[in-house]
Amino acid sequence: MLNKDVLQLMGAFASQFRFCYQVNVLRKEGLSNAEITERLDCNPDRVTITLRKSSNVSTDKYLYYLKELAQLDSDIKNGRIEPKLGFELFLLKVGGK
Secondary structure, three states: OOHHHHHHHHHHHHHHHHHHHHHHHHHHOOOOHHHHHHHHOOOHHHHHHHHHHOOOOOHHHHHHHHHHHHHHHHHHHOOOOOHHHHHHHHHHHHHOO
């Protein structure tokens, strides 16, 4: 796996975690699926699936994942950790939570 691939995967994970966080926060605020779809300017099916799949994950957990990815990104860019190893450790860390 190339370093570029790792960074792209990290970006994809961060994007998905951010979306799940936003959807769950908006749901807790009492918005309907249609209102969430409009607010986030996304496909209504994506909102429905996200709500169904992420109902057992807290918003705090999504924030934790995002913070871990941000720290990993910083560590990679500052040469503190090799990208592939860092991403594998991230997956192991969040996979067990």
